[in-house]
Every structure is written in structure tokens, then in C-alpha cells.
Amino acid sequence: MANKRFRLSSEEQELIYQHRAKPLENINGNTALDLHIRERGISKDDIVSVKHWQSASGDYRFSIVTKDNIDRKKIFDGVQNLIKDYAPIYPEIEYRKGECLLVINPADIHIGKYAVEKETGDAYNSQIAFKRTLEGVLGLIDKSKGFTIDRVLFCVGNDILHIDKGIYGTTTSKGTPQDVDGKWWEHYEIALELYVKCIEILRELAPVDVIHSMSNHDYQSGFHLANSLKAWFRNCPEIKVDAGVSHRKYYKYGNSLIGLEHGDGAKMDKLPLLMAQEQPLLWSETKYRYWYLHHIHHKVKHKWVDAKDYIGVTVEYLRSPSSNDSWHSRRGYCSQRAVEGFVHEKNSGQVARLVHYF
Numbered sequence: 394m395a396n397k398r399f400r401l402s403s404e405e406q407e408l409i410y411q412h413r414a415k416p417l418e419n420i421n422g423n424t425a426l427d428l429h430i431r432e433r434g435i436s437k438d439d440i441v442s443v444k445h446w447q448s449a450s451g452d453y454r455f456s457i458v459t460k461d462n463i464d465r466k467k468i469f470d471g472v473q474n475l476i477k478d479y480a481p482i483y484p485e486i487e488y489r490k491g492e493c494l495l496v497i498n499p500a501d502i503h504i505g506k507y508a509v510e511k512e513t514g515d516a517y518n519s520q521i522a523f524k525r526t527l528e529g530v531l532g533l534i535d536k537s538k539g540f541t542i543d544r545v546l547f548c549v550g551n552d553i554l555h556i557d558k559g560i561y562g563t564t565t566s567k568g569t570p571q572d573v574d575g576k577w578w579e580h581y582e583i584a585l586e587l588y589v590k591c592i593e594i595l596r597e598l599a600p601v602d603v604i605h606s607m608s609n610h611d612y613q614s615g616f617h618l619a620n621s622l623k624a625w626f627r628n629c630p631e632i633k634v635d636a637g638v639s640h641r642k643y644y645k646y647g648n649s650l651i652g653l654e655h656g657d658g659a660k661m662d663k664l665p666l667l668m669a670q671e672q673p674l675l676w677s678e679t680k681y682r683y684w685y686l687h688h689i690h691h692k693v694k695h696k697w698v699d700a701k702d703y704i705g706v707t708v709e710y711l712r713s714p715s716s717n718d719s720w721h722s723r724r725g726y727c728s729q730r731a732v733e734g735f736v737h738e739k740n741s742g743q744v745a746r747l748v749h750y751f
Contacts (some may be wrong), residue, residue, distance in 0.1 A: 431732040466546035483629040493544030494646040496735040498548040500687040501713035505555035505580035507572040517572040525714040529732025532749030545601045551687040554611035600631040647739030648680040655687035665706035681742025684708040
């Protein structure tokens with residue numbers, strides 16, 4: 394559907410009507426159809442069919458079907474073969490006993506986002522996203538060296554990919570066009586390689602629980618990526634991957650109950666009671682409760698205090714390693730770039746906040 398409305402003369406309307414059953418031609422350089430496809434970067438050679446109609450107010454609307462030039466079977470067969478050929482039998486690791494959970498939460502990586510330093514003050518692309526995230530994970534591991542790590546919670550998803558509708562380069566929820574630096578399948582392969590590297594590194598510390606959060610930029614492709622990870626590590630008993638589609642997920646460690654959500658779903662002030670309602674048993678078994686949210690790329694922290702003398706729930710939004718694109722830069726949405734993590738002690742809850750800045 395066109396984002397802009399155009400008035401056509403009766404002659405132009407008649408010309409379009411006459412050509413609707415014929416191959417697309419250059420009827421008139423100023424017609425609404427030409428303007429519509431030009432604005433969206435659609436080549437006439439890629440168009441299979443066009444349906445058009447006129448609204449009650451006289452506005453022209455278009456539904457355009459384009460050729461699918463992507464060999465999806467070849468691409469996904471390649472990914473499946475890669476997983477099948479690789480998916481190793483990982484050697485067992487004898488871990489030392491620990492008393493802490495290390496939470497590694499690289500939020501809103503946006504692989505595929507494109508920003509030019511000359512315009513935004515800070516360049517960003519898939520290679521920078523890969524490098525920063527890996528550097529951030531290694532930095533958090535280094536900062537956690539003073540703690541004996543028992544398990545690792547690795548939070549994935551949360552707009553790992555910048556776009557979901559690859560042909561049009563748009564997000565999932567609203568179909569918002571984005572500035573991107575390559576093809577959607579390139580972004581997917583980069584994200585898969587990044588997550589595999591991170592998990593293999595974290596596995597050297599302790600068993601890793603991987604939890605995926607559904608998100609608004611890559612609602613579908615992020616889900617596929619999480620299931621690729623689940624298949625990849627299927628032969629590794631130390632790696633557990635939650636690739637489910639639930640919007641809110643929960644994780645218990647000792648006296649801590651951790652809720653994970655992208656941050657674009659339920660209102661923040663509803664999350665504490667949602668946690669109690671959805672996980673009453675885990676709520677009763679824990680003393681320290683947390684929500685780790687994403688989506689807004691900057692730090693926000695709120696506490697809800699229970700009637701007793703302990704903190705009921707702490708809600709935190711996490712920072713992102715990604716730079717501003719053109720749209721965010723113009724509007725002044727500037728935030729400190731970082732990858733964040735936490736340390737939870739079995740009995741004392743969250744005892745440390747780890748931040749790796751860029």
C-alpha cells in the first residue's frame with residue numbers, strides 16, 4: 394500500500410485501467426504506479442503482477458507481486474548441511490564447582506544495520522556488530538574473573554538481526570524500511586557464526602543455558618536462528634537452548650528469579666505482577682527477582698518494593714552495542730554503547746553488574 398496519496402487525472406486512470414491485464418509498461422512517468430515503485434526501489438523487470446484499486450476518496454492503492462529471485466531452498470539446504478556436517482560431539486569438560494551464575498546479555502545487536510560516520514558520527518555495519526559483540530562477551534568474561542562461575546545464562550535474540558522481510562528490507566512488526574548493508578541471508582549467516590563463537594567460548598567456563606527472546610525487528614528470522622543454534626549444539630549436553638516462541642521467559646538460579654522479554658510487549662509496570670501470576674511456584678521459592686529488558690538501547694532501572702522488607706522485583710533495560718542509524722541520529726537518540734552482564738550468587742541474588750563500553 395502506498396505511503397503517499399496521489400491524485401490522478403481521469404485520462405491517467407483510464408490508461409491504468411486499460412493496462413491492468415497487460416505486462417507492465419511505462420504508461421506515464423508521472424503516474425502514481427511509477428512513483429510508487431520508484432520510491433520503493435522496485436524494478437519493473439521484477440514485477441509479476443499489479444493489482445490496483447481506487448478508494449472512496451479517489452486515492453489509488455497498489456498491491457504488487459514481485460519475482461522471488463532468492464533460491465531459498467539452496468540457502469537453507471546450505472545452512473542445514475553446514476549444521477549437519479559440523480554439529481560436533483563436544484569433548485566433556487570437567488568444571489570446577491562454583492557459587493555464581495554469569496548472565497551475558499548482548500542486547501539489540503542489529504546485524505545488518507548500516508550507518509555512515511560522516512552522517513551519524515559513528516559507523517556501523519555487520520562487521521562492526523560482530524566485532525563489538527564478541528569483544529563485549531570476552532570483556533564481560535574478563536570482568537567476572539573474581540567470581541566462581543557455576544553456570545552461564547546467555548541471552549540471545551532481542552533484535553540480533555536488523556530486518557525480517559529481506560526483499561523489502563523492513564522490520565517485522567510495522568514493516569518499517571531500514572538502512573542495511575547487505576542481503577538478509579548474509580546477516581543470518583553472520584549472526585549464526587557470532588552466536589556459535591560466543592557459546593563455544595562461554596562453554597569453556599561452565600554449562601550454558603541459552604534463552605531466546607522474540608523481538609520486533611526479527612520476529613521470524615530470530616526464531617529460525619535460535620532453532621539453528623538448538624540444532625547446532627544438539628550433541629553437546631552442556632548447552633541447553635530455549636528456542637520457544639513465548640514472549641516472556643523465566644529462569645531460576647538459587648534465590649534469583651530472572652524474567653526475560655524484549656521490552657516491546659507488556660507495559661513495564663505490569664511485569665512484576667505478571668511474573669507472580671505466571672510463575673507462582675518459582676516466585677514463592679525465590680527472594681530476589683529481576684526483569685532484564687531490551688528494545689530501547691539505553692539504561693533504565695526501576696524497583697518495586699514489596700510490603701515486606703525485601704525488594705520484590707527489579708526491572709532493568711539494557712544498553713546496546715549498536716550505533717545510531719540515520720533516523721535515530723537525526724532525532725538525537727544518543728546512548729552509551731555497551732554490552733552488559735550480571736553475576737548472581739546462589740543465596741544473595743545479583744551481586745555484580747558488568748559493563749563493557751565501546
